[in-house]
Amino acid sequence: MAASCVAVLLTSLSLPLLLLVAYKRWRRGRAARHVMVVVLGDVGRSPRMQYHALSLAKGGFSVTLLGFCNSKPHDELLQNDRIQIVSLPELQRLAVGPHIFQYGVKVVFQAVHLLWKLMCWEPAAYIFLQNPPGLPAIAICWFVGCLCGSKLVTDWHNYGYSILGLGHGPRHCLVLLAKWYEKICGRLSHLNLCVTNAMREDLAENWGIRDALGPATPALREAGPNLLCIQGPLRTLGPGLGEVSLHGARCSERDGDTSWRAASPFEDEDFSILLAALEKFEQLILDGENLPSLVCVITGKGPLKEYYSRLIDQKCFQHIQVCTPWLEAEDYPLLLGSADLGVCLHKSSSGLDLPMKVVDMFGCCLPVCALDFQCLHELVKHEENGLVFEDSEELAAQLQMLFSKFPDPAGKLNQFRKNLQESEQLRWDESWKQTVLPLVMDM
Structure with missing residues (x-):
C-alpha cells in the first residue's frame, strides 16, 4: 500500500514536468531562432555577454538575456527590439550560520530560480552561459538543454574556483568542491569559447576538453573543434574593471x-x-x-x-x-x-x-x-x-x-x-561573424 502511494505521488509530481518538457520540445521548432544568454552576475558589468547578445541579434536571433540588473547595460542593448532582458533576483548573504551554510543556501536559491526561469520561458535553440560564475549555472543550463533540446555554449572568462580561492585560499573545502564541480560540468557544453590560448591549452590538457582551437581565424574553423579562443572585443561598450x-x-x-x-x-x-x-x-x-x-x-x-x-x-x-x-x-x-x-x-x-x-x-x-x-x-x-x-x-x-x-x-x-x-586586429563584430556564428549554426 505504501509503495503504491509513493508511486502515485511521484507520478503526480513528475507528470507536470513531463508535460512541460513535451510542450517545450513541440515549440522548439518554432524557436530555432531564439537564444538564451545567461549571466549569473551583473549584466551591466558583463561586457562580453552583452557583445554576444548584440551579435546574436544582428545575426537574426531573438535573444533573452538573464542576469542581475544592478547596473545599466549599454543603450545599444536596451534599444534593440530583438533583445529582452530578464532580471534574476540576487540573494544577499545570510547573516546567520557558518559561511559554508550561507554559501549553500545561496547556491540552492540560485539553482531553483534559474531552473524555473529557463523552464518557464520560451524554449531556445541555444543557451550561451558566462563562466564564472558557473556554480550552479553550468549544471542547470545543461539539464534544461537536455530536457528541451537546447545546445549549451560556455564562454570561459576565467575559472570560478580560482576566484573563490582569492578569499579562502586554494585548499579550502569550498574551493576544492568548486574546482571539482567546474571540471566535471565544464565538459558538458557543446561549444566552449575562451579568451586566451593559455586557457585553451589548460582546458585541453587538465580539464579533458579536447580538440582545442587557437585564436579565431576563418581558416581554423574548418577543423571543427569544440573550443574557440576569441580575443575581442576591440570596441567599448561599458565600464571595465581595475x-x-x-x-x-x-x-x-x-x-x-x-x-x-x-x-x-x-x-x-x-x-x-x-x-x-x-x-x-x-x-x-x-x-x-x-x-x-x-x-x-x-x-x-x-x-x-x-x-x-x-x-x-x-x-x-x-x-x-x-x-x-x-x-x-x-x-x-x-x-x-x-x-x-x-x-x-x-x-x-x-x-x-x-x-x-x-x-x-x-x-x-x-x-x-x-x-x-x-x-x-x-x-x-x-x-x-x-x-x-x-x-x-x-x-x-x-x-x-x-x-x-x-x-x-x-x-x-x-x-x-x-x-x-x-594594427589589423579584427573587431568583435567581424571576428564573431567569421568564427562563432558558423560554429553555432553547424551545431
Whole structure:
C-alpha cells in the first residue's frame, strides 16, 4: 500500500514536468531562432555577454538575456527590439550560520530560480552561459538543454574556483568542491569559447576538453573543434574593471569595482601599487623634474572605495588630483578616448584570462602599462602597444619615462598609439561573424 502511494505521488509530481518538457520540445521548432544568454552576475558589468547578445541579434536571433540588473547595460542593448532582458533576483548573504551554510543556501536559491526561469520561458535553440560564475549555472543550463533540446555554449572568462580561492585560499573545502564541480560540468557544453590560448591549452590538457582551437581565424574553423579562443572585443561598450588611464598635465585613471580591495596575497588587484607609483611621481616633481601634473579619475563602487578614498586624501598630493566618480557605459569610452595612458593592475586569479579593461583601452587606441602575469603577452606587447611592469618601482619609472617630454609627438606614447591605430586586429563584430556564428549554426 505504501509503495503504491509513493508511486502515485511521484507520478503526480513528475507528470507536470513531463508535460512541460513535451510542450517545450513541440515549440522548439518554432524557436530555432531564439537564444538564451545567461549571466549569473551583473549584466551591466558583463561586457562580453552583452557583445554576444548584440551579435546574436544582428545575426537574426531573438535573444533573452538573464542576469542581475544592478547596473545599466549599454543603450545599444536596451534599444534593440530583438533583445529582452530578464532580471534574476540576487540573494544577499545570510547573516546567520557558518559561511559554508550561507554559501549553500545561496547556491540552492540560485539553482531553483534559474531552473524555473529557463523552464518557464520560451524554449531556445541555444543557451550561451558566462563562466564564472558557473556554480550552479553550468549544471542547470545543461539539464534544461537536455530536457528541451537546447545546445549549451560556455564562454570561459576565467575559472570560478580560482576566484573563490582569492578569499579562502586554494585548499579550502569550498574551493576544492568548486574546482571539482567546474571540471566535471565544464565538459558538458557543446561549444566552449575562451579568451586566451593559455586557457585553451589548460582546458585541453587538465580539464579533458579536447580538440582545442587557437585564436579565431576563418581558416581554423574548418577543423571543427569544440573550443574557440576569441580575443575581442576591440570596441567599448561599458565600464571595465581595475584599469587606470593617465594623462600628461592631466591624468585620467579608471578603476572598476574590484579594484577597491585591501592589498593581500589573495587579492587579484593591488591598488596600493598605483598609489605608491603616484607618490614617487609626485616626489620627482617636487625634486625639480620637468614632469606634468596629473588629474586621475577613478571609478568604482566596491566595498573598500571609502577606505581608499580616505587613503588618497591622506596623501595630500600637490601635483596629482584624484577624482572618484561612477561613469555610465556611454561615458566610459569618452574617458578612455581623452586619456594618454592606461594602467592595468589586474593580476588574474588563474593566470589564464585577459583583462577586459585593456581590450577596451586598445579599442580606444589607448596605450597601457600593465601589471605582468602569465598570459598577458597575448594582448600587451611590451614596447609595441604599451609596457609591462612588475611593481610600483617599475611603474613609477615607466611613468617618468613616458611623461618626461610630454607632449612629444615623437615620444613613446604617440608611437604606441600609432601602432594601435595601424594594427589589423579584427573587431568583435567581424571576428564573431567569421568564427562563432558558423560554429553555432553547424551545431
